Amino acid sequence: MSDVAIVGGGLAGLAAARTLRNAGIRCTLFEASDKLGGRVNSERFDDITVDYGFQLLNSWYPAVKEILSPGEYSALNIRSFEAGIQTVTAEGRAFLGDPVRSPRLLGKLLTKEARSAISIRDMLALRRWIGTEMNHRSSLELRNISDSRRNRDMSVAQSLDKSGVTRQTRAAAANPLLRAFLLDTDGETSAIFAKWVFVTLLRGSPAIPAQGMGDFSSLLSRISGVNFEMNAEVTRVHIEESTDLEEGHVDLELGEHGRTERFRYVILAVPQGVEAQLLNRSASACRGLETFWFLSDEPVCERPLITVDGSGRTPLASVAEVTSVAPNYAPKRHLVQGTVAFGGTPKALQERDLPAESEIRRFMGELLGVDANGWELVTRHRISDAHPVLSPRRATRAANEDVLIQGRLAVAGVQHATPTIDGALRSGQRAANRIIEFVGD
């Protein structure tokens, strides 16, 4: 019997494999598909690279820098958007960001147009709202939040209601950022988590690797001592408990033909829907997104900035010209993405009501102030389970859970952490560390 298996080769599974490797433990990793990286991946269309939905690797994410060696991190050749976001409001364009880190934004912040969209007073109120969360120097570990702080957690909508930030600024700045980065259209997210996401935007920059997000997954999956089994879907998990350490085990049934493999310990790092099926648990709500990828012959954005809709006139969560920071995505052309968020709560836009491609193209053109008629559609990705909803209640549940089940199986994946790249990596590390406590015995 081998000692440890990992089920799922997304970021959580790969982080778990790296953590085991660092502790000198060999393992087998079963991945259902033919690719590692899970939800973080890229596709190629001739010389065009598109990511699997618009994804950003915040340049500050602490877990990324901890899990990759400095040499690996620099090999990613991270390309950053400007440290700020452009919001298109009914009054005009405004720039949200830290003028100290991106001084070129300062002039933009002080324009009459920007000030009528979002007052300096409201920018300060938003900063006060973030408050002491700004002291965060690391990943947001839900289990490290004190009970008293967690008891004061509330939805981001309620928290902003209390903050003194005017309705106008919420509509122009806070709400579009929640929609762009959390796919949250009705303010349901835990305020503690939402503030941490705002902090990541102030500390780091939205970024992508020069050759696509798939490069991050490829790099992460270069791990010695791991036996990767690809196209190996685990269809059943059975835990056999025993007080005798030598007797207990976990059986994994694989594929249609029911081949069974036995391990002493297993790390389950699959999406929450699959986890719920395998462990006979209930899954909670997810938010989805649809990203449209277009090619333009002309530059689309004046500056390398992500644009959000603060006017409420379109359902777009974000628009960005990816080639403005990473030209290798589409050599000699201009690759632009538009993303729509859906699902999560009954009040949100639902999948059945998503706009058609022609409308998306028009909305993108309107937000960017360009004619989008001539753009060529490369592809579109619709992903219904992009993020689990992290409400205050779910944050409390995740904080209190023991990731080790029956002393044999540890669960990982963003559903057990924050729904971010940083959270996926931390959840994998945590599950592996829980198993390492036993394997040495």
Ligand SMILES: Cc1cc2nc3c(=O)[nH]c(=O)nc-3n(C[C@H](O)[C@H](O)[C@H](O)COP(=O)(O)OP(=O)(O)OC[C@H]3O[C@@H](n4cnc5c(N)ncnc54)[C@H](O)[C@@H]3O)c2cc1C
């Ligand atoms: C479009 C999109 C955009 C995003 N944008 C951002 C962003 O900008 N910033 C950010 O921080 N986060 C972002 N995220 C979130 C983040 O990328 C994901 O939450 C994270 O990558 C999830 O990692 P995971 O390992 O938990 O799950 P997954 O990536 O889903 O990995 C699970 C793996 O398990 C495999 N698997 C499933 N079932 C089985 C089975 N039965 N047997 C074996 N293997 C199985 C799957 O094939 C997959 O490889 C985005 C997510 C999406 C989808």
